[in-house]
Amino acid sequence: MDKQVQNQxxxxxxxxxxxxxxxxxxxxxxxxxxGFSRCFxxxxxxxTVKVPCANTNYGCKQxxxxxxxxxxxxxxxxxxxxxxxxGCSFKGSTGSLLLHFVTEHKWSPTYFHYDKAQWISIPRHxxxxxxxxxxxxxxxxxxxxxxxxxxxxxxxxxxxxxxxxSCYSSEISVHDGESYxxxxxxxxxxxxxxxxxxDRAQLGRFFLMVPPELVDESTDELTINIRIExxxxxxxx
Numbered sequence: 001m002d003k004q005v006q007n008q009x010x011x012x013x014x015x016x017x018x019x020x021x022x023x024x025x026x027x028x029x030x031x032x033x034x035g036f037s038r039c040f041x042x043x044x045x046x047x048t049v050k051v052p053c054a055n056t057n058y059g060c061k062q063x064x065x066x067x068x069x070x071x072x073x074x075x076x077x078x079x080x081x082x083x084x085x086x087g088c089s090f091k092g093s094t095g096s097l098l099l100h101f102v103t104e105h106k107w108s109p110t111y112f113h114y115d116k117a118q119w120i121s122i123p124r125h126x127x128x129x130x131x132x133x134x135x136x137x138x139x140x141x142x143x144x145x146x147x148x149x150x151x152x153x154x155x156x157x158x159x160x161x162x163x164x165x166s167c168y169s170s171e172i173s174v175h176d177g178e179s180y181x182x183x184x185x186x187x188x189x190x191x192x193x194x195x196x197x198x199d200r201a202q203l204g205r206f207f208l209m210v211p212p213e214l215v216d217e218s219t220d221e222l223t224i225n226i227r228i229e230x231x232x233x234x235x236x237x
Contacts, residue, residue: 049066153222
């Protein structure tokens with residue numbers, strides 16, 4: 001919403017921007033014409049009115065000038081994120097979502113450090129693996145989609161808005177055996193997509209297709225190497 005211009009009639013009676021059009025440009029008090037003369041006194045009064053953020057229930061304590069409310073809520077860090085589990089309707093701040101994952105769904109987060117590669121094991125049919133940054137508790141989801149040709153793996157940054165002050169790149173790799181001499185597949189995502197998971201977890205533009213022969217048959221698990229880096233945010237994101 002843009003800041004609304006307030007008007008006044010020829011005598012000086014104030015009329016708000018919305019009512020001016022409804023009154024046919026005629027002052028309801030003196031019946032004189034309402035021109036395009038601004039009433040700065042009324043604008044100053046209206047500008048002191050502040051409204052709460054729509055994310056109050058999720059932890060935002062800010063009160064915003066009415067015409068800045070929409071802009072604030074587009075970037076509010078307290079906007080809710082959603083649980084991707086089928087049949088679960090939970091939504092809340094990222095902090096409460098992490099607690100929900102652990103307590104309600106018994107997820108076991110894997111903590112990692114940025115810019116350092118780490119090996120993790122994923123059961124072949126486990127849809128979600130939660131990664132949490134040690135430094136800032138940012139959450140990432142490795143989404144595992146089982147298809148007839150193998151397992152498609154993609155990385156998602158869980159955050160309220162796609163645009164964020166923090167941006168990341170990621171690498172996911174898988175190989176057979178304990179050395180890189182065997183078969184090897186690698187996926188690099190130059191800009192990990194952010195999502196509140198409102199539309200559940202979707203397969204991203206960048207994903208790693210792991211063929212069945214790279215699954216450990218003795219454990220029925222995928223052993224993958226992940227690396228997440230903080231990068232400079234592009235002004236377009």
